[in-house]
Amino acid sequence: KQHIIFIVNCCHTETPKPTVTIKPAQHVFRGDTVTLRCDINAEGVTSWQYSWYKDGSVNAFSDKQEHTFSSVTESDAGKYSCDGGERGGSRTSHRSDEVTLTVSVPRAVLSVSPQTWLTEGDPVTLICEVKGSSTGWTFSWFTLTLSSDYRYRHDLLSDSSRGAGGNYTVTSAALNHTGVYVCTAERGKPANYITISNTQLIWVTGVSPPVSLIVSPSRTQHFTSVSLSLSCEDQSNSTGWTVRRYSDRWGLKDCSSLRRGSQTGSSCTIRDTSTYDTGVYWCESESGEKHHPVNITVHCESVFLYLFISQSPYFMFWI
Incomplete structure (x- = not known):
């Protein structure tokens, strides 16, 4: 009895799975x-026809192995995957895993070290940075001023260098360093993106300021729906002083541009105060000299009442 043995040589080819990379980063x-x-790594295949998909779409948007966005925007963000078919052959690949591309809008952030309220001679550093990105940026620093027609003007600091470093240091602060500062960050040559920072107030005080800001009622904590008066009193009886205000929310303002505010001579009156009137007030001359800052806070009446009662010696009887 004879046994016939058949030997079948089967060659099983696995379907390859592509990998996606994003440069310079996701x-x-x-x-x-x-x-x-x-x-796509597959033995015996030398040429592939590629297909790119975004966010799980069935329609391909590119047929190249590499797809480049020359200037990416937020609309290009998403999940990307690819697959391929052999050119002139029958081999195909699986679709790759999705890789996420995130596109952010860069924002310059300005901070001050060690503090924003200084005495003549103190050192101070303005720090400009782009959050989440530390390379490729150049920085410039400006002072923000308010012209007579209430328009903002950005003046480049005369000793501000457009370098790669994000710090601007004043080793010995003087009175004329008082002001509102901003910085810009830009990238590319020529610049393909410029972002401007938040504002920061720096105040430098001297020993004997020539003008005083008189607040009536005479306190720094006020409450809403009352009248508040601020007056610049010059020891030499000169004129031309204006009351200015700075707040993180509203920026740089003068009295007449405040809601319910009016300027008469060197005096400012705010009728029917609100919490929006919270800020730093000072006297500013026609030549730009700034003196006697006062940090004024306006509370809601219920909050003000709580603060008053909590500081009272009879507070325990209210509990």
Whole structure:
């Protein structure tokens, strides 16, 4: 009895799965150049026809191995995947895992060290940075002033260098360093993106200011729905002083541009105060000299009443 043995040589070929890479990174900023790359490793295949998909779509938007966004925008953010088919052959690949591209809008942030209220001779450093991105930026610093027609003007600091470092240091602060500052960060040559920072107030006080800001009622804590008067009193009886205000929310204002505010000579009256009137007030001359800052806070009446009662020696009887 004879046994016939058949030997079948089966060659099983696995379907390859591509990998996606994003350069320079998966998290980039608006205006960056971004390249997506699809790699398919399969023995015996030398040429692939690629297909790119975004956010699980069935419609391909590119047929190249590398797809480049020359200036990426927020609309380019999303989940990307690819697959491929053999050119002139029958081999195909799986679709790759999705890789997420995140596009952010860069924001310059200005901070002050060690503090914003200084005495003549103190050192101070303005720190400008772009959160989440530490390279490729150049910085400039400006003072923000309010012209007679109530328009903002940005004046580049004369000794501000457009360097890669994000610090601007004054080793010995003088009275003329008092002001509102902003910085800008830009990238590319020529710049393909510029962002301007928040504002920061720096105040430098001297020993004997020539003018005083008189507040009536005479306190720094006030409550809403009352009248508040601020007056610049010059020891030499000169004129031309204006009351200015700065707040993180509303920026730089003068009295007449405040809601319910009016300027008469060197005096400012705010009728029917609100919490929006909270800020730093000072006297400013026609030449731009700034003196005697006062930090005024306006509370809601219920909060003010609580503060008054809590500081009273009879507070325990109210509990």
